[in-house]
Amino acid sequence: MTQADFSLLLPVYAGDDAGFLRLAFESSVDRQTLRPAEAVLVQDGPVPDALAQEIARIERESPIPVSVVRLEQNRGLTEALNAGLARATHPVIARMDADDVSVPERFARQWALIEQGYDLVGTGMVEFEHDPETTGALRVPPTGPERIREHARTHNPFNHPTMMYRADAIAKIGGYEPFGKMEDYWLGIRLIASGAKVENLAEPLLRYRVGAGSFQRRGGWTEAKTEARLQRAMLRMGFVSRGQYLRNVVVKGAYRLLPAGVKKVLFRRFVGGGLPGDRAQ
Structure with a gap:
């Protein structure tokens, strides 16, 4: 098991499930062929006891250092991510949500492109509802800088939970900015406009949990x-x-x-x- 110089950024809030969080964390740390050097969990406001206990268990038992940012009130995803970015101590950040599942080679594949000089690398993802092994629709992002830029004029070109990016590229554009539920799209647009070097891997390196209310x-x-x-x-x-x-x-x-x-x-x-x-x- 190898490790690289990047931080895992994982926000958690009251609506998350403790069992889903455990699976999300294990898939992004224990089961990765390339582990992050640290994990930053952002607890966005008060959480139920079961979730608090799971966060405490992760702090105790994680094979890598874990830093937990506890926000007293629920501030929303934008502020939670910015708080996590401020706490992270490594130059590259890998995003993860508390109910998804990373494929074992996800970070190794993304890190290879980061080492080539890319500022942001996203991936494809595949949906699931209950069992991560029973997958559904694929979400295949555009690849290549020109296709990504063209796609961004009409649709979000990046699957946000799959992003790996350089912290200084995010700092250069001022971090996440509030934009309703489109802060991720706005982040990607500003990165592209800033001249950041971006790419996507088409392969579904993340399994994305969907629910009945997503649409x-x-x-x-x-x-x-x-x-x-x-x-x-x-x-x-x-x-x-x-x-x-x-x-x-x-x-x-x-x-x-x-x-x-x-x-x-x-x-x-x-x-x-x-x-x-x-x-x-």
Whole structure:
């Protein structure tokens, strides 16, 4: 078992499951062919006793050093991730969510590209509902800098839970910024616009837990308004043209207002790489 100079960043909040957290952590540390040098768990506000006990167990029994950032109140994913970034002591960060499962070679594959000079490396992922071994739809991200940039004009080009990135590249753009449930999309856009060297591995190196409400959470007027606000920000920074902006506002706004079942079909057919906002925190 080898280890590399990167930190695992894993936020946890009251809605997470203790058993899911244990599996997420073990898959990202114990079972990896290349382990992180440390783990930073961010407890975003009070959590149930079972979850608190699991966090304490991880602190005691982890084979790598674990630093737990405990926020007194639930501040949401953006602030939790920024708090974790501030605590991390290594130059590269690997993202992980508390209910997903990393494939054993995930970090080794990403680290190889980081060592080649990339600032951010994402991967594909495969969905599951209950059993990580019984998988469903693939989410294959675009690969190559040009395809990633072009894809980013209409859709999130990165699967956020799969990201590995250089801490200084994130610091250069000011870290995560609040943007509804689209802070990950906004982060990726700002990284690309800053000139960061980005890439994706198409292979599904993460198993992504989905629930019955995931497509409902992508919808409604709130999400449609956030989408329009994001598109305006992209227009102001010159990331999209006025024509692209108008098209995106109409098409993507309409998508957000569709029934969940219709959104699911369209998502599976046309996107696959992942719209942001699958999870609340």
